[in-house]
Amino acid sequence: MLIPYIELAKDSAYKAGKILLEGFGTDFIINNKEGINNLVTEYDTRAEKIIIDNILSHYPNHSFLAEESGYTKADTEYRWIIDPLDGTVNFAHNLPVFSVSIALEKNGEIICGCVYNPVLDQMFHAELGKGAFKGDTKILVSSQDDIHKSFLVTGFPYNISENPKNAIEHFVKVVGSGIPVRRLGSAALDLAYVACGIFDGFWEVYLNPWDVAAGMLILREAGGKMTHYDNTTYKHTGETVVASNGIIHDEILKFIDYK
Numbered sequence: 001m002l003i004p005y006i007e008l009a010k011d012s013a014y015k016a017g018k019i020l021l022e023g024f025g026t027d028f029i030i031n032n033k034e035g036i037n038n039l040v041t042e043y044d045t046r047a048e049k050i051i052i053d054n055i056l057s058h059y060p061n062h063s064f065l066a067e068e069s070g071y072t073k074a075d076t077e078y079r080w081i082i083d084p085l086d087g088t089v090n091f092a093h094n095l096p097v098f099s100v101s102i103a104l105e106k107n108g109e110i111i112c113g114c115v116y117n118p119v120l121d122q123m124f125h126a127e128l129g130k131g132a133f134k135g136d137t138k139i140l141v142s143s144q145d146d147i148h149k150s151f152l153v154t155g156f157p158y159n160i161s162e163n164p165k166n167a168i169e170h171f172v173k174v175v176g177s178g179i180p181v182r183r184l185g186s187a188a189l190d191l192a193y194v195a196c197g198i199f200d201g202f203w204e205v206y207l208n209p210w211d212v213a214a215g216m217l218i219l220r221e222a223g224g225k226m227t228h229y230d231n232t233t234y235k236h237t238g239e240t241v242v243a244s245n246g247i248i249h250d251e252i253l254k255f256i257d258y259k
Contacts, residue, residue, distance in 0.1 A: 017118030047084035087186035103213035113214030191215025201244035
């Protein structure tokens with residue numbers, strides 16, 4: 001009997017998380033990819049390999065889009081989108097804020113996904129149309145309706161020195177208004193934390209599909225909203241993203257001048 005997709009995603013994330021915890025705080029090889037502080041460690045590649053091998057052992061004909069190994073094509077409608085270590089810079093500097101993100105896409109639509117924080121053993125997961133969960137507990141976005149009382153989170157791209165999409169000005173505008181903003185360094189966790197009501201909203205530019213695919217589904221299944229800066233529906237690709245509880249979404253968009 002074949003294992004359900006969401007159970008396979010979670011099992012793979014647990015296995016990858018175990019590898020990351022074994023390496024966290026130890027001496028390991030760190031390399032640079034394109035961009036400033038765009039790091040990759042041997043644990044990124046080891047975690048990614050165990051995820052792909054685990055999935056292939058159950059579904060050998062599925063294809064993959066993974067951060068480190070790229071795109072592997074197969075004659076199938078199913079594609080797994082994988083970030084084995086979202087928050088590599090944190091991991092490399094011994095900061096315990098990072099995650100594993102795994103999503104499954106069927107004919108271009110995300111049908112299940114999980115985001116796992118191995119340090120805190122937090123497993124966020126969702127299946128299309130079935131709600132979002134942290135472990136066995138159903139989660140929902142916050143009910144905050146006042147942008148000035150909200151708690152937001154953001155991130156910066158590796159080319160922030162080029163100030164893409166006026167990212168610096170947008171950040172200054174939000175924090176200058178007195179709204180508390182955090183920068184965790186893991187977009188997958190950012191989205192999961194909006195989904196469970198810790199944060200009320202999130203925005204960032206130049207994220208990749210593996211950064212957001214699982215978190216996007218979890219957020220929407222928890223009742224949240226996710227768009228581009230122009231308020232068009234986000235589909236785990238594109239240059240800009242805003243995610244929120246839905247109630248303060250338009251107010252966040254006003255800060256980044258989408259009109």
